[in-house]
Amino acid sequence: MTKPKILVQLDGDEHASIFDAVVAVDAEIDHLLQYHSVEAGQVRDLVHGAMFTRGPQDLHNTAIFIGGANVSHGESLLRTATGCFFGPMRVSVMLDANGANTTAAAAVLAAARHVDLAQSEALVLAGTGPVGQRVVRLLARAGCKVRVASRSADRASVTCEQVRAIVAGAMLTPLATSNASETAVALDGVNIVIAAGAAGIELLSAETRAACSSLRVAVDLNAVPPLGIGGVAVTDKAVELAGVICYGAIGVGGTKMKIHTAALKKLFTVNNLVLDAEEIYEIGRELESGS
Numbered sequence: 608m609t610k611p612k613i614l615v616q617l618d619g620d621e622h623a624s625i626f627d628a629v630v631a632v633d634a635e636i637d638h639l640l641q642y643h644s645v646e647a648g649q650v651r652d653l654v655h656g657a658m659f660t661r662g663p664q665d666l667h668n669t670a671i672f673i674g675g676a677n678v679s680h681g682e683s684l685l686r687t688a689t690g691c692f693f694g695p696m697r698v699s700v701m702l703d704a705n706g707a708n709t710t711a712a713a714a715v716l717a718a719a720r721h722v723d724l725a726q727s728e729a730l731v732l733a734g735t736g737p738v739g740q741r742v743v744r745l746l747a748r749a750g751c752k753v754r755v756a757s758r759s760a761d762r763a764s765v766t767c768e769q770v771r772a773i774v775a776g777a778m779l780t781p782l783a784t785s786n787a788s789e790t791a792v793a794l795d796g797v798n799i800v801i802a803a804g805a806a807g808i809e810l811l812s813a814e815t816r817a818a819c820s821s822l823r824v825a826v827d828l829n830a831v832p833p834l835g836i837g838g839v840a841v842t843d844k845a846v847e848l849a850g851v852i853c854y855g856a857i858g859v860g861g862t863k864m865k866i867h868t869a870a871l872k873k874l875f876t877v878n879n880l881v882l883d884a885e886e887i888y889e890i891g892r893e894l895e896s897g898s
């Protein structure tokens with residue numbers, strides 16, 4: 608008899624994310640076991656409970672989802688969880704703390720619909736944040752040249768070093784964009800801009816955007832007014848604005864939700880998946896190609 612599908616939600620926050628729980632239910636998980644305020648030191652016993660209760664032939668019906676607002680903490684939980692596995696005694700795991708992997712994947716996929724990433728140069732505004740860092744990483748992995756922008760040149764440089772440690776040969780340039788003129792210089796010559804700034808902060812004005820003749824795609828991930836890119840509406844989805852294809856946060860959100868759901872379903876196909884940024888992006892590519 609097929610065992611029911613059990614998803615173990617490990618969340619570092621005081622309350623395990625309701626958003627992640629709803630997506631799990633919509634992905635037709637049979638049982639959701641939620642754990643909140645999870646620390647790395649507690650992960651081993653939780654993971655052992657998940658991997659020692661069913662035989663190896665049934666372990667593809669148990670999986671772990673790691674969430675919570677803090678992406679670094681989520682990464683630490685993921686490292687600890689995967690470190691518990693050995694031989695066939697393992698279950699599939701997905702990391703999507705702060706929605707960072709699914710959101711970044713959807714943003715990069717939006718750009719990839721319109722330009723060849725390997726032949727492109729992109730500016731990632733607020734490329735230092737949890738979502739921005741993943742956007743930089745996915746673009747770099749696709750062979751795109753990336754300008755990583757922050758209010759602080761030092762923070763931009765740190766992000767570039769962190770991404771280079773993960774993506775060998777990544778073509779990254781750190782830049783400070785603490786005012787409009789620095790942002791205009793940073794934008795000059797790129798064909799993709801992705802704004803991954805904090806909610807309610809405009810990072811690129813409509814005037815500066817309109818003055819950039821090389822720009823082909825603009826993606827804004829901030830859904831809270833004022834939006835991140837002037838003139839790009841929150842619901843824009845491949846809307847053309849004076850020759851630039853625009854996506855707003857809600858325009859990207861539909862793809863993000865499809866990727867999240869598809870990734871959860873994929874967890875239950877085998878027991879050895881580890882779904883982080885690149886694997887989740889690949890699931891998005893498969894959805895786009897219909898395979």
Ligand SMILES: NC(=O)c1ccc[n+]([C@@H]2O[C@H](COP(=O)([O-])OP(=O)(O)OC[C@H]3O[C@@H](n4cnc5c(N)ncnc54)[C@H](OP(=O)(O)O)[C@@H]3O)[C@@H](O)[C@H]2O)c1
Pocket residue numbers: 705706707710733734735736737738739756757758759762763803804805806807808828829830856860863
């Ligand atoms: N659609 C979705 O499901 C979804 C999911 C997750 C996130 N999001 C959205 O994606 C965006 C990025 O998320 P996140 O969690 O990575 O954001 P975040 O951590 O709140 O902020 C990202 C970056 O924004 C910059 N920033 C912060 N305050 C600023 C200010 N006052 N002025 C200018 N820049 C400022 C900072 O970069 P520097 O300090 O280096 O300048 C920070 O690292 C947010 O708008 C978020 O709401 C959407």
